[in-house]
Amino acid sequence: MFAARFDPLAGQQPIKDEPKKQHRKHHHRLDRKRKREDSDEEKGEKKDAPEVRVQEEQQDVTVPSSDQSMSDIEESTSKAHESVLNRFKRTMNLQEKIADEEVTISEQAEISIETRDVAPMPQSKLPRDKSLQSKESKNKSLAWLTTPEYHDTEVRKKFIDFSPELDEKLVDNLKKEFNIEEAFSVQISVIESVLSAANQNKLNPKPFGDYLINAATGSGKTLAYLIPIVQTLKDRIVPCLRCIILAPTKPLISQVYSNLLSLTKGFNLNLMMFKNDQSLSAEHDRYLRNKPDILISTPGRLVDHLVNYDLDLQQLHFLVVDEADRLLNQSFQNWCDLLVSKIEKDQGMDGDVNFYNIFRIRCVKMILSATLTTNSEKLSHLNLFKPNLVVINDSEKVSNELYQLPPNLNEYQIRVPETLSFYKPLILLHLFLDQNDLRTHGLVFTKSNEGAIRLSRLLQLLLKGMGASTPTILSVNSTIRSQDRQKIFKTFDKEGGILISTDLVSRGLNFDSIRFVVNYDLPMSTKEYIHRVGRTARANKEGKAITFCYGEGDYKWFKRLVYSGGVINRNDKTVNDMKFIREEQKTGEGIEFIVDLTDEEKQIYESTLKVLESEVYHK
Ligand SMILES: Nc1ncnc2c1ncn2[C@@H]1O[C@H](COP(=O)(O)OP(=O)(O)OP(=O)(O)O)[C@@H](O)[C@H]1O
Numbered sequence: 001m002f003a004a005r006f007d008p009l010a011g012q013q014p015i016k017d018e019p020k021k022q023h024r025k026h027h028h029r030l031d032r033k034r035k036r037e038d039s040d041e042e043k044g045e046k047k048d049a050p051e052v053r054v055q056e057e058q059q060d061v062t063v064p065s066s067d068q069s070m071s072d073i074e075e076s077t078s079k080a081h082e083s084v085l086n087r088f089k090r091t092m093n094l095q096e097k098i099a100d101e102e103v104t105i106s107e108q109a110e111i112s113i114e115t116r117d118v119a120p121m122p123q124s125k126l127p128r129d130k131s132l133q134s135k136e137s138k139n140k141s142l143a144w145l146t147t148p149e150y151h152d153t154e155v156r157k158k159f160i161d162f163s164p165e166l167d168e169k170l171v172d173n174l175k176k177e178f179n180i181e182e183a184f185s186v187q188i189s190v191i192e193s194v195l196s197a198a199n200q201n202k203l204n205p206k207p208f209g210d211y212l213i214n215a216a217t218g219s220g221k222t223l224a225y226l227i228p229i230v231q232t233l234k235d236r237i238v239p240c241l242r243c244i245i246l247a248p249t250k251p252l253i254s255q256v257y258s259n260l261l262s263l264t265k266g267f268n269l270n271l272m273m274f275k276n277d278q279s280l281s282a283e284h285d286r287y288l289r290n291k292p293d294i295l296i297s298t299p300g301r302l303v304d305h306l307v308n309y310d311l312d313l314q315q316l317h318f319l320v321v322d323e324a325d326r327l328l329n330q331s332f333q334n335w336c337d338l339l340v341s342k343i344e345k346d347q348g349m350d351g352d353v354n355f356y357n358i359f360r361i362r363c364v365k366m367i368l369s370a371t372l373t374t375n376s377e378k379l380s381h382l383n384l385f386k387p388n389l390v391v392i393n394d395s396e397k398v399s400n401e402l403y404q405l406p407p408n409l410n411e412y413q414i415r416v417p418e419t420l421s422f423y424k425p426l427i428l429l430h431l432f433l434d435q436n437d438l439r440t441h442g443l444v445f446t447k448s449n450e451g452a453i454r455l456s457r458l459l460q461l462l463l464k465g466m467g468a469s470t471p472t473i474l475s476v477n478s479t480i481r482s483q484d485r486q487k488i489f490k491t492f493d494k495e496g497g498i499l500i501s502t503d504l505v506s507r508g509l510n511f512d513s514i515r516f517v518v519n520y521d522l523p524m525s526t527k528e529y530i531h532r533v534g535r536t537a538r539a540n541k542e543g544k545a546i547t548f549c550y551g552e553g554d555y556k557w558f559k560r561l562v563y564s565g566g567v568i569n570r571n572d573k574t575v576n577d578m579k580f581i582r583e584e585q586k587t588g589e590g591i592e593f594i595v596d597l598t599d600e601e602k603q604i605y606e607s608t609l610k611v612l613e614s615e616v617y618h619k
Pocket of ligand 1: 178180181182183184187215216217218219220221222223369370507508509510512534538539
């Protein structure tokens with residue numbers, strides 16, 4: 001028995017190693033103690049503990065020399081054994097003490113976690129190791145994703161009836177600048193929730209949570225976040241950065257900016273865009289001069305400023321991520337991690353919870369999209385706190401479907417034989433010329449800049465060749481300067497016509513005048529389909545979405561995109577078949593798109609192609 005314990009090799013271990021080992025052993029012991037408390041094998045652990053402990057302590061025991069008698073050996077070993085057991089007892093007492101401290105620390109950790117809405121496994125290292133803490137908080141439970149708050153799409157409420165009340169000037173601006181007096185459903189739920197939480201927050205140290213908002217395209221999400229932000233930030237004395245709004249494209253940040261300009265008329269609030277149209281240093285100088293209360297930017301440009309100039313985010317009350325699923329897919333410069341950790345650092349939220357940071361104002365994140373991601377890995381980068389998932393839809397009909405289509409959108413598909421794909425532009429022109437309600441205010445999507453440029457020029461030449469003066473064909477793409485793009489948008493919005501574009505305008509862009517959308521080239525994903533067709537039927541208006549499928553391949557792709565497992569909530573509607581037929585096939589049943597490509601038209605088309613080719617060649 002002793003032989004087993006007195007391992008000569010172990011006995012020759014240098015005693016000076018002891019303190020180090022002792023330190024390491026504390027952690028093992030603490031782990032064992034927790035296991036003993038939690039495990040079903042509690043008894044066995046308790047019985048084994050001294051044995052293990054003796055083995056661990058045996059380097060303290062001197063190995064007997066050969067000239068010692070057996071009784072000497074026995075005496076010395078029993079003394080050694082006794083000293084080992086005493087030491088074991090002392091260590092166990094110490095362990096109890098440390099374990100108590102650990103429990104206290106764990107409780108603190110839980111407080112810290114509670115404020116971040118995290119429910120991690122109790123970890124002894126958590127409060128001491130910040131890198132571990134941040135990892136833990138990112139692995140937080142996303143159970144809230146399965147318990148959204150549903151709101152009916154139909155409800156309306158007058159802006160003057162809100163409680164807490166909206167500022168009179170704000171209500172006035174909504175009426176004068178936007179011509180609206182009643183809030184849409186998404187606006188009711190977000191305004192009420194943010195304002196009542198902001199009111200409570202003055203007395204209640206527990207900060208309110210973040211928002212994930214999923215509502216159809218054109219349902220009024222922009223004002224849903226702008227109204228409570230302006231209401232909360234309006235009374236300020238010293239200007240400083242208190243809100244950042246992120247959107248994916250320049251046209252979109254310009255649009256949000258112009259909405260904000262209208263909404264904040266008469267308020268003392270500084271607004272600014274990072275437009276990326278001047279050098280970074282010049283833009284930063286402008287930022288320092290302007291001292292904006294609200295800043296609108298793309299994530300890329302914001303990160304450029306953060307990295308090079310270290311913007312102060314200490315007073316940031318709101319971070320809005322519009323078109324969130326798209327932005328969270330963009331991982332350049334790790335914008336999300338960088339921004340979130342900068343906010344937490346500046347606001348003193350990156351360390352342990354203390355009296356100071358528990359009482360301070362926390363930056364509320366508002367994350368919005370018509371195709372909100374439920375990808376927990378992506379959402380975890382936002383480090384959300386007590387997130388409220390707000391879904392504007394009928395709870396009976398949707399479950400996990402976070403892709404929403406506007407209620408007054410009607411979808412159509414036109415299946416054209418592949419053999420006619422050479423005449424694609426000509427067939428498109430027929431759609432405008434032959435269908436009375438598709439002559440103007442239409443948006444056509446192509447898959448590339450080049451496609452948009454070529455198609456628009458071809459249609460202009462074709463119309464000329466046919467002696468037709470309408471519709472006016474306009475085109476935008478990402479190669480056009482943003483000022484010129486704005487001019488084209490303005491003309492289109494005021495005067496109508498057909499605007500040919502790429503997915504540059506598929507997200508967020510708002511023209512109330514758009515009556516129909518055409519997918520000339522198929523979108524690359526279900527999400528892009530939702531956003532493209534969502535440029536029409538906005539603010540409860542009627543709108544049409546027409547998708548061309550050339551041949552079986554296109555049709556199969558389209559079917560997969562739009563019918564894939566009921567992902568899209570299309571308000572109990574289906575995609576209608578618009579039959580592509582010749583005059584003699586006409587039946588008068590269903591929706592028919594009658595196209596007779598005459599020989600003359602085909603000739604004009606072919607000669608137009610040659611003109612286009614020579615134009616391209618001579619450029
Ligand atoms: N309460 C309201 N009453 C009437 N019109 C409104 C109301 N709120 C917003 N609108 C109008 O609805 C249109 C669409 O709003 P907005 O651009 O905010 O939609 P969205 O939900 O952000 O769409 P998307 O997902 O495409 O970005 C705008 O023209 C806006 O002025």
